[in-house]
Amino acid sequence: MNDNRNLIIAIILSALVLIGWDTAMNTFYPQPEKSAEVVEAVDGPQAAAAPTGAGPAPGSDTSAQAPAASGQGAPIEATQPVRDLDSELASAGRVPIDAPGLAGSINLRGALVDDLVLTRHLATLEDGAEEPVRLFAPAGTEAQYFAQFGWVGSGAQFPDRDTVWKVADDATLTPDTPVTLQWTAPDGTGYAIRFAIDDDYMITATQSVANRGGERIVAQPFGVVNRTDRFADEGTWIIHSGPIGAFDDAVNFDIGYDDLVEEGRSSGNGDVDWIGFTDHYWLSSLVPQSGAEAEADFRSLGNSIFRADLVYQPTAVAAGETLTRSTQLFAGAKENDVLDAYEDGGIVNFGHAIDWGWFEWFERPFLWLLKQLESLSGNFGVAIILLTVIIRFFLFPIAQKQFASMAAMRAIQPKMKAIQERYKDDKQKMQQEVMALYKKEKVNPLSGCLPIFIQIPIFFALYKVLMLSVEMRHKPFVLWIEDLSAPDPAHVLNLFGLLPFTPPALLAIGPLAILLGLTMFLQFRMNPIADPVQEQIFKIMPWVLMFVMAPFAAGLLLYWVTNNILTLAQQKYLYSKNPQLREQALKEKEEKRRKLAEAKGQ
Known part of the structure; x- marks a missing residue:
């Protein structure tokens, strides 16, 4: 019985x-509203509303550890998606990117790296499609994801979201031809961002500010990665998706999008080695200049928009002097050999952007x-x-x-x-x-x-x-x-x-x-x-x-x-x-x- x-x-x-x-x-593991192939191709429906711009800037606070100045130099936020991808990419004022691992363009308005596709990886295998995986997309589009480099500070007029940078007419960013964007403020202060790219997924942005006035200025260079989580991969117990960073030689996989929504802001413990966002197969991250003091954190901006901030310490620039900071932007696939090569080149624990876990010695x-x-x-x-x-x-x-x-x-x-x-x-x-x-x-x-x-x-x-x-x-x-x-x-x-x-x-x-x-x-x-x-x-x-x-x-x-x-x-x-x-x-x-x-x- x-x-x-x-x-x-x-x-x-x-x-x-x-x-x-x-x-x-x-x-526990809900599927996104669109298939991964559609998300990667970023070929969503056109929004019915008219473009409203990039959205409001955060409140003024030039002393903050993160770039939150209003107007001048403030990082771009974003509102609900209202812009069509094809229309944004077809607009004038873009510098083409043509490299073995990456293709796309840099937007001269705001000096945004907001158009990147991974040429080695296709978005879908259906119907013989040749569309590569799109990682970055402009602000305000359905799959918003971009990087921005700028300055905040005092004593000078800094470039902002509407600044249109100048570049040589035939400029194309390739591994052999770096590109320099330049802008001179009405007060005479000179700004430049030199972009260089390698054969894989690394873009190096070198920011320079030249004080051509008679008074000292205080400048604080920053880099941010801004993205939506609307089409982010769902995290599981063995695959982390969301904010990621290395602090004091340890990679932090503990922060999720939901945590940021609840807390508003989260900082890593210790000195930052690199910071960004990860999906199942893809990664974007900012790597600070070696030896330069910098702080980093993650923020929830509302409307399913999140930001990773990398901010250098405020530096006084005397009249006639120039301040330069160099930041690396990785935007690509988490290919084991590529990440390990960057780690061997000096980026701490970059190979551990892949969450190997306890059994790494077997897995590798x-x-x-x-x-x-x-x-x-x-x-x-x-x-x-x-x-x-x-x-x-x-x-x-x-x-x-x-x-x-x-x-x-x-x-x-x-x-x-x-x-x-x-x-x-x-x-x-x-x-x-x-x-x-x-x-x-x-x-x-x-x-x-x-x-x-x-x-x-x-x-x-x-x-x-x-x-x-x-x-x-x-x-x-x-x-x-x-x-x-x-x-x-x-x-x-x-x-x-x-x-x-x-x-x-x-x-x-x-x-x-x-x-x-x-x-x-x-x-x-x-x-x-x-x-x-x-x-x-x-x-x-x-x-x-x-x-x-x-x-x-x-x-x-x-x-x-x-x-x-x-x-x-x-x-x-x-x-x-x-x-x-x-x-x-x-x-x-x-x-x-x-x-x-x-x-x-x-």
Whole structure:
């Protein structure tokens, strides 16, 4: 009776997991209003309202640690999106950017870096589209995201949001041709911003202010990154999305957009190494000049607009002198090799903009090996399979030790039962006799568990590499799988696309998910389970996990399926070398069933 009740409870709990999974995912990890491809292409509908400008400036406060001066030099805020992207980019007064990693333009009005696309990464694979990922978009557009460099201070007239900078007519920012924007204030003060770009994703902005008057001025250079979170990636327990920065040689992943909305402003602890915003695959950050005193913080500006501020200390500039500050702006993909190269070049902890977590020492070698295997095989999916095979090969001795321990434990089971019967009324004596038996037979009951604990960090590290790696994005496998970073696009319910409808997320089961459930079912079936209730649970669980895992990236499912197949082969081999294990398990299973039948018959 109790067994039937337990089985019913297990079935009900499994059904609740199955039905509640989709609801829980939508609750804790809601999807953005638009697909990621649309967001990256920034091809939203035109706004009905007329442009209203960049929005109000914050209140006057030239002594503040962040650039909050009103009017002169104030960083651009923003209001609700009212501007059309194409119209903004078609407007006159832009300096083209043409580099191997980045393309776009600099807006001469306000000296804004507000038009950047990542030429190495496509926004979508649909219909053969060649549209690159758009990272930066002008203020007031639907996906507002830009960088601004300026000054606040006293004693001079500073450039503001409406300042139109001058540049040579044929100027184009390339790795070989830096561009200098210049502006002279009515009071004679001269300002210049020299932009340089490398072959990857780094733009260097060198700000100069020349005091050509007769009195001392106080200037405070700043850089900001301003963006909306309307289309930001959703953060998860292993992927941080939102404000990010390195302070005192440690990367801070603790601040989210919701935290900023609640607190209004948040500062990192210690000296700033770099500060910005991150998504799943993309990053923007400001890196201060080495040796220059600077402070940084994050702000919520309302209307889903957020800002990362990097502000240098106020500096007195005497008549005839020039103040110069150089700030690096990274705007690009979180490619491991690129970030590490910048870190080697002096940007502290830049390689840790990828949230590796506790198992970094496993994850980095796995990613390196994946890329090597991809270069050899020409296919990222094949590389995942090969890496899984390599890992299982090196873990095989551990599995052998686990099976040997299981065999030894099985062999002493009759003696264990005899001790338990003899000392069933004296638990302390029973424990002593059991430990004496372990010592006599040279059996360690924990040795069977140790291999499992060794494998956990290895497999979790591989799982996280596949989740974090931009290198897997848009990489095909075979046949219908064109993007290993996306869920399996084939669904059983619509006959793999033959029927013109998309199944609901709960029922969007593809071939990889089915293979996952099947291989896990066969894996459980190969291991006889004595307890009937546990056996029923293990029969149901693979199919529950099939539904749970179906929405995950195809690359992850490919890894799990490969791992399950290798586990089946490994278990079959080890059982052939230790036949007593399976025989003993089957014997215990039959004995358990017999006792249950006798108990029910009484």
